[in-house]
Amino acid sequence: MDTTAAVLPAVIAGYDVVRQLGEGGHGRCYLVRPPARLGLADEFVVLKMFNDRVSEQAFERGVRELRAFAAVPSEHLVHVYDAVLEASFGYAMEHFPLGSLAAPARSPSRGEVLTALEHAARAAHALHEAGLAHGDLRPGNILLSQDAAGAIGGRLADPELRRVLTPGTALTGMGRASSLEFTDPTLLAGARPSRRTEVWALGATIHRALSGAGLHGELPDPQPLLAIRRLLTGRPQVYPGLAPGAAALVHDCVADGGNRIATAAEVADRLAALR
Known part of the structure; x- marks a missing residue:
């Protein structure tokens, strides 16, 4: 365009x-x-x-x-x-010239990516503690900040507002199919955003940021219904080349039932430990 x-x-x-x-x-x-x-x-x-x-x-x-x-x-x-x-x-x-984890102005190091992810998880936890859900956790909404000493961090941006601007909008009309890879499948089945669904989104975001791959492969962007079908019928597949500690964290973010990490703060702590 x-x-x-x-x-x-x-x-x-x-x-x-x-x-x-x-x-x-x-x-x-x-x-x-x-x-x-x-x-x-x-x-x-x-x-x-x-x-x-x-x-x-x-x-x-x-x-x-x-x-x-x-x-x-x-x-x-x-x-x-x-x-x-x-x-x-x-x-x-705010404007952040370094861009986002999805489109950085320069390639961040692995340590910088982990720091940005950790900061985003801490921001998500702060929202949850205030009774809010972000609703659109993904690499494109994690902006890269830089402090006075030059250290790179992350800032969580763009809370999902379509649900309040146009209530009842179908998921298939809310954006590109590729953004659905960061959506907990339970949301597609009618669940409301929660700590639990946002931990899933953090897991998918960590996976994409560290591996460059989606948990369900590359979804068909022009065909959101096919993407939804794949999300609802398939199981997340962790990229085999992901480092063991990061792979274990992603597994625990997207696990079923009580095996899933309970809070975004725990996700942040484990990201800090990986660094």
Whole structure:
């Protein structure tokens, strides 16, 4: 898709658009300059705009969800600055030039990947302790941060908002089939997001980030129903080349019944031990 300046909007909701960063099943992300009304020191922030038009009531639900997310006390959650409503819903958040675990600006070391995963798991646990579920844990939503000393870490971004903006939307209409690889199959059968389903998502995310492979192989992106069928009828298969400690962690994240790790905090501790 052409994302040159000629086809980009110059301004969205008072934000000066610099360039488009990406496009997914839900909407588009732009690198923008924030308006003076926010009083931010950041030269650039990211503006995520959803595709679907929403009502004023849906906008209010989205704002409440974002406020709850922003209120969770965790240094490993991305800062959300603003919510906007034009033709569709959108929000502004921190910009991380190093990209995400799915699309890093440079290849991180294994230790840096483990640190970013650990931080994301700790952020997920903080959300759970506040009674919230992230709903979209995957490598693309783990952004790579860098502290003043140059150390690489992770920040968890983009809580799943489609469930509050457009309640009742079918999973097959909520994005690309490839994103389903991070979805606990029980959610496809009607379960609600929970600590348990998010531990499964962390396991799938760890597996993809460390092995480059999906637990169910490469899902057919243009055919979400076939992807769902594979998830519901197949068993997760851990990549044979994964290091033993990491393989054991993934196994324990996606295990059935009481064999599954109970909390995201335990996942984080085991990731720290692997490092």
